[in-house]
Each structure stands twice: as C-alpha cells, then as structure tokens.
Amino acid sequence: MPNIAFISPKGGAGKTTAALALALGLADQGARVALIDSDPNKPLVRWASLPGRPQAISVHAAPTVQDIRDAAQEARRREPDWIIVDTEGSVRGAMVFAALRFDLVVTPLTGSQMDAIEAIKASELVASFGKRAGNNLLHRCLLSRVPAALKPRSLGAVVAQLREREIEILPAALIEKEAFRALFEVGGGLDALEAHGVGGVAAARRNIQAYVAAVQDLVAPPEALRRAC
Ligand SMILES: Nc1ncnc2c1ncn2[C@@H]1O[C@H](COP(=O)(O)OP(=O)(O)OP(=O)(O)O)[C@@H](O)[C@H]1O
Numbered sequence: 040m041p042n043i044a045f046i047s048p049k050g051g052a053g054k055t056t057a058a059l060a061l062a063l064g065l066a067d068q069g070a071r072v073a074l075i076d077s078d079p080n081k082p083l084v085r086w087a088s089l090p091g092r093p094q095a096i097s098v099h100a101a102p103t104v105q106d107i108r109d110a111a112q113e114a115r116r117r118e119p120d121w122i123i124v125d126t127e128g129s130v131r132g133a134m135v136f137a138a139l140r141f142d143l144v145v146t147p148l149t150g151s152q153m154d155a156i157e158a159i160k161a162s163e164l165v166a167s168f169g170k171r172a173g174n175n176l177l178h179r180c181l182l183s184r185v186p187a188a189l190k191p192r193s194l195g196a197v198v199a200q201l202r203e204r205e206i207e208i209l210p211a212a213l214i215e216k217e218a219f220r221a222l223f224e225v226g227g228g229l230d231a232l233e234a235h236g237v238g239g240v241a242a243a244r245r246n247i248q249a250y251v252a253a254v255q256d257l258v259a260p261p262e263a264l265r266r267a268c
C-alpha cells in the first residue's frame with residue numbers, strides 16, 4: 040500500500056488539488072484511496088462534506104502532524120490501496136515524515152521563482168530527513184497550474200534551476216484548468232463537474248490520467264507482482 044505525502048513550505052502551491060486529483064484518478068481505476076487531511080483549514084474534509092464523494096475515497100482529518108498516525112490507523116481499517124496525505128503549506132506541515140513512512144513525497148510548484156525557492160527547500164528537508172533516518176525518501180516536484188497552451192519563459196527558468204540541483208520533476212504536470220478549482224465548489228469527481236456544466240472536464244480527465252500514470256511508475260508495484268499478491 041503506497042503512502043504518498045504532498046508537502047511545500049509555502050502555501051498555495053497546489054498540494055490539496057494535486058492530492059485530490061491523484062485520489063480521483065486512482066479511484067477511477069478501481070483503487071480504494073484514503074486521504075488524510077492534515078491541514079488545519081481542512082479543505083479535503085470540506086470537499087468530502089459536499090455531495091458526490093466517490094465511495095472508494097475516504098477522508099480522515101489529522102489537524103496536527105501528531106494526529107497523522109491515528110488518522111492512518113483509522114484509514115487502514117478500510118483497507119485502502121493507497122494512503123495520500125495532504126499537509127499545511129508551512130515548514131511545520133512539511134515535517135510529516137516524522138509521522139509515517141512514505142514511499143513518495145511530492146512538492147507541487149507553479150512556474151514562479153518564489154515557488155522554485157520553496158521547492159528547493161522542500162527537497163532539502165526531505166533529503167536531510169532521509170539521511171537522519173537512514174533511508175532515502177523518494178521526492179519529486181510536480182509542476183502545477185501550468186498553462187495548457189503557451190509555456191511561459193519563467194517556467195523554463197524554474198525547471199532549469201531544479202535540474203541544476205538534480206531535483207527531479209514528475210514527467211507529467213497539472214495544467215491550469217477551471218475544472219480543478221470547481222472540484223472544491225461542486226464536490227465529487229469529474230463526472231459531477233460535467234453534470235454541472237463545468238468546461239474542460241475531458242482535458243482535466245486526460246491530464247489526471249497522465250499524472251496518475253507518472254506516480255504509478257514510481258511507486259505502484261508492477262502488475263505481475265500485484266497479481267501474485
Ligand atoms: N491545476 C489547477 N488549475 C486551476 N487552479 C488550480 C490548480 N491547482 C490549484 N489551483 C488553485 O490554486 C489555489 C491553490 O491551490 P491549492 O489549494 O491546491 O494549494 P495548496 O498548496 O494546497 O495551498 P495551501 O498551502 O494553502 O494548503 C486554489 O485556489 C486552487 O483552486
């Protein structure tokens with residue numbers, strides 16, 4: 040059962056959206072997903088309180104990092120295939136590794152210089168924690184809110200800075216789409232957005248599929264192993 044955390048020392052980088060998009064994409068493939076909401080503002084708990092939450096997704100509140108272990112225990116009772124933890128956008132929120140063992144830590148960032156600095160900081164936090172704990176934590180940056188059409192010059196500069204430091208970036212980015220914002224207003228998944236007349240749902244769905252595949256390439260057990268289990 041892969042455990043994945045979304046962290047960034049800076050707020051508003053796209054953690055909650057990326058966590059929910061991953062959960063929805065996995066649930067679409069038939070997986071059971073437990074989302075742990077470790078942001079005191081509880082955006083995922085709020086999303087779950089809206090109509091239409093897919094049955095395969097459960098949401099568990101963990102108001103502080105200390106509560107994550109209890110929330111994970113509660114989540115495991117539902118026998119999820121994946122546990123995904125969304126955290127508060129702060130250094131304190133990013134210290135989630137103290138609570139659980141993670142297979143992958145993801146730091147979303149938009150193509151801004153400020154986000155790049157914070158993503159570098161996140162990568163250093165993960166590396167230093169891994170060194171102290173004696174296990175290398177897998178970390179990837181995720182480009183988020185990328186314009187679907189023309190890629191801005193600043194995005195190229197941000198990517199270059201990360202590459203220079205050998206900080207790895209997931210091969211699929213999340214594009215800027217109204218549908219991703221609307222999820223938190225309408226509730227449920229992409230089907231619910233379609234029913235509400237939100238535009239661009241098909242493109243958002245394809246985007247989520249590519250993003251889920253990139254995550255699965257890193258952490259999901261190979262198909263043969265899965266069948267043998
Ligand atoms: N791919 C996207 N397309 C359009 N809007 C997006 C996308 N990703 C995020 N947003 C919007 O950007 C804002 C910040 O995103 P989000 O809440 O996911 O970031 P966060 O890192 O979880 O923030 P915080 O640190 O405050 O928890 C929100 O208004 C969200 O709706």
Ligand SMILES: [Mg+2]
Pocket residue numbers: 054055056078082125126127128
């Ligand atoms: Mg958030």
